Amino acid sequence: MNRYLLTRLRQSLITLFLVSVVVFAGIRALPGDPALALAGEERSPQALAAIREAYGLNDNIVVQYGRFVGHALTGDLGTSARTGLPVLDSILDALPVTLELAALSLLLAVVLGIGAGVLAAVRRGKATEWLANAIALLGLSVPTFWLGIVLVLAFAIAVPIFAASGYVPFGTDPLDNLRRMVLPAIVLGSGLAAVVMRQTRGAMLDNLSADYVRTARAKGLSRRQVVGGHALRNSLVTVVTVLGLQLGHLISGAVVTEQIFVLPGFGKLTIDAVFTRDYTMLQGVVLCTSAAYILVNLAVDVLYSVIDPRIRLGGAR
Amino acid sequence: MSTAHPKTAHPKNAEPASAVPGTPVLSVRDLSVSFRSDTRTVHAVDSLSYEVAAGEVLAIVGESGCGKSVTSMAVMGLLPPTATVTGSVRLGGRELAGATEKELSAVRGKDLAMIFQEPMTSLNPVLTIGRQIGEVLRRHQGLSRKEAKERAVELLALVGIPAPERRVAEYPHQLSGGMRQRVMIAIAVACDPAVLIADEPTTALDVTVQAGILEVLQSLRERLGTAIVLITHDLGVVADAADRVLVMYAGRAVEQAPADELFTAPRHPYTRGLLSAVLRPGQEGKRRLPEIPGLVPSLAAQPDACTFAARCTHADERCGTARPALTPDTGHRVACWHPVAATAPAHEEAAR
Numbered sequence: 177m178n179r180y181l182l183t184r185l186r187q188s189l190i191t192l193f194l195v196s197v198v199v200f201a202g203i204r205a206l207p208g209d210p211a212l213a214l215a216g217e218e219r220s221p222q223a224l225a226a227i228r229e230a231y232g233l234n235d236n237i238v239v240q241y242g243r244f245v246g247h248a249l250t251g252d253l254g255t256s257a258r259t260g261l262p263v264l265d266s267i268l269d270a271l272p273v274t275l276e277l278a279a280l281s282l283l284l285a286v287v288l289g290i291g292a293g294v295l296a297a298v299r300r301g302k303a304t305e306w307l308a309n310a311i312a313l314l315g316l317s318v319p320t321f322w323l324g325i326v327l328v329l330a331f332a333i334a335v336p337i338f339a340a341s342g343y344v345p346f347g348t349d350p351l352d353n354l355r356r357m358v359l360p361a362i363v364l365g366s367g368l369a370a371v372v373m374r375q376t377r378g379a380m381l382d383n384l385s386a387d388y389v390r391t392a393r394a395k396g397l398s399r400r401q402v403v404g405g406h407a408l409r410n411s412l413v414t415v416v417t418v419l420g421l422q423l424g425h426l427i428s429g430a431v432v433t434e435q436i437f438v439l440p441g442f443g444k445l446t447i448d449a450v451f452t453r454d455y456t457m458l459q460g461v462v463l464c465t466s467a468a469y470i471l472v473n474l475a476v477d478v479l480y481s482v483i484d485p486r487i488r489l490g491g492a493r
Numbered sequence: 494m495s496t497a498h499p500k501t502a503h504p505k506n507a508e509p510a511s512a513v514p515g516t517p518v519l520s521v522r523d524l525s526v527s528f529r530s531d532t533r534t535v536h537a538v539d540s541l542s543y544e545v546a547a548g549e550v551l552a553i554v555g556e557s558g559c560g561k562s563v564t565s566m567a568v569m570g571l572l573p574p575t576a577t578v579t580g581s582v583r584l585g586g587r588e589l590a591g592a593t594e595k596e597l598s599a600v601r602g603k604d605l606a607m608i609f610q611e612p613m614t615s616l617n618p619v620l621t622i623g624r625q626i627g628e629v630l631r632r633h634q635g636l637s638r639k640e641a642k643e644r645a646v647e648l649l650a651l652v653g654i655p656a657p658e659r660r661v662a663e664y665p666h667q668l669s670g671g672m673r674q675r676v677m678i679a680i681a682v683a684c685d686p687a688v689l690i691a692d693e694p695t696t697a698l699d700v701t702v703q704a705g706i707l708e709v710l711q712s713l714r715e716r717l718g719t720a721i722v723l724i725t726h727d728l729g730v731v732a733d734a735a736d737r738v739l740v741m742y743a744g745r746a747v748e749q750a751p752a753d754e755l756f757t758a759p760r761h762p763y764t765r766g767l768l769s770a771v772l773r774p775g776q777e778g779k780r781r782l783p784e785i786p787g788l789v790p791s792l793a794a795q796p797d798a799c800t801f802a803a804r805c806t807h808a809d810e811r812c813g814t815a816r817p818a819l820t821p822d823t824g825h826r827v828a829c830w831h832p833v834a835a836t837a838p839a840h841e842e843a844a845r
Binding site: 386387388390391392393394395396397398399401405406409410413483484485486 | 569571594597598599600601602603606607609611614615616617618619620621628629632633664666677680681
């Protein structure tokens with residue numbers, strides 16, 4: 177653990193605190209009286225007062241915030257007004273679905289994106305580069321929902337290799353799970369793969385003409401060692417940066433993708449909460465999403481320092 | 494130090510594995526390099542020949558853009574595909590011109606090594622010094638990771654880096670420019686190459702650091718019998734380090750001579766111009782240094798003429814219509830129709 181990581185950790189905690197304040201204040205700023213919603217049919221002033229007293233709504237706003245954070249830290253995110261279930265339970269049910277979807281998409285994006293990017297850079301000016309660029313542009317231009325529908329028509333209906341909807345936990349039936357997750361992962365990962373490809377290609381072109389690559393060639397290293405061991409290693413800093421920035425898109429993209437493929441994940445939970453005005457659920461979902469985003473960015477920064485010693489060791493030049 | 498070359502007090506007698514005594518280890522014949530672009534062709538090097546023997550330091554001098562670096566990149570086979578290279582490059586009896594990338598990569602770093610002008614950017618910023626030195630050992634000598642690291646520590650000590658055991662685990666950004674150039678030398682000499690090409694190895698460095706780097710090169714040639722091709726535009730460096738000098742102008746060799754002879758009796762008007770443009774201690778401070786009038790010609794054409802004619806005070810009609818060839822090899826060769834007589838008054842001491 178060095179100074180760089182400690183600094184980043186401190187920054188992450190501050191961000192998380194700010195997020196919790198915004199989420200808390202945002203819910204309070206919404207129109208409507210929670211006591212009214214909770215009271216249901218019995219709306220006598222006495223009943224409302226009793227509810228306000230019971231839920232601590234009369235307390236100072238800072239005290240209320242303190243209670244909210246205290247509960248959140250112990251895993252109590254409240255109870256959904258719609259389902260009557262603890263918010264945390266719903267989130268924990270949805271989380272594995274979205275995590276798997278995100279992980280598969282990320283894997284696809286990294287493998288395809290970096291692979292195609294390196295190929296395009298190494299075979300510069302050849303048909304390979306042209307093809308990789310064209311596919312990347314296509315991947316960037318095609319809207320998620322359209323690609324989803326086309327893939328479903330092609331590979332779930334015309335040639336039913338994959339399933340179009342529903343979710344089976346990986347632990348229950350790994351094969352069936354993958355059969356259902358492949359199409360959503362392609363839909364969610366294709367845009368990211370295109371971005372990664374273009375960034376990888378750009379970084380590789382820069383690095384392949386760098387002086388240290390000339391040194392590596394002068395050492396008599398094979399083309400593979402020069403490209404993989406030297407140029408790619410340096411290009412990864414750029415690629416990881418882009419991945420970190422794009423993960424936000426992955427989270428919002430998951431909302432649409434889960435809707436298309438009817439996956440009971442985080443995205444679906446969010447949309448349902450919005451449409452049914454399930455504020456407690458929304459609060460929990462937003463808090464968790466933000467925390468995940470902050471965590472991912474922290475992980476990206478840790479990765480940086482692993483890849484680039486100049487960051488790890490705090491050097492200049 | 495080395496397993497291949499015994500230590501010897503007489504560097505001229507040290508023989509790399511492939512060389513027969515007296516014969517050159519590196520022999521370049523009629524090397525021409527041109528670069529094509531959409532609109533024109535640039536002839537960067539025009540029929541250049543030189544050779545260098547074991548334990549010898551050959552300096553190639555000339556101003557920026559005269560083709561010094563392109564020559565060495567061509568010898569290494571490191572030029573981009575836009576370059577057309579013709580001629581012959583023989584390393585210890587092996588022809589390198591026209592060799593495949595695979596054949597070349599087996600020679601590079603092993604028999605033929607190079608250090609570059611830019612020590613700040615020539616090392617990979619994300620790999621440790623030890624890894625970058627070890628890489629070449631593992632590639633050519635099949636050492637294990639551990640052996641390569643031990644040898645890397647020895648090599649760092651050889652090039653004069655203090656606390657090599659600690660430095661071997663450090664990254665380039667933790668080292669100064671001079672230290673990085675020493676690391677580059679360590680990489681270059683790791684496999685005891687027969688020939689080391691040093692392309693302006695001291696240009697980017699402070700004068701005090703320069704002296705240290707030149708010392709390292711000198712001691713390597715003495716200890717390992719390495720033939721060194723030293724490319725520079727610094728005549729002080731030449732005076733310090735070189736046995737023989739090849740002067741290039743606009744892609745062609747104009748004069749070739751033993752170093753002391755070149756400084757005392759330069760025969761080509763261009764060489765004389767170069768030498769008289771060097772500051773000497775004890776010189777009148779008020780006088781303006783003589784300069785060579787005019788500009789270096791464009792390299793787009795290969796005229797059948799002396800390329801220096803337009804700037805030369807001795808030039809006549811013949812200089813503009815016929816290309817002078819290098820005079821036959823008698824130790825001191827010059828490509829000029831009107832060479833300065835060997836006995837003409839000379840500059841005693843060019844620098845330092």
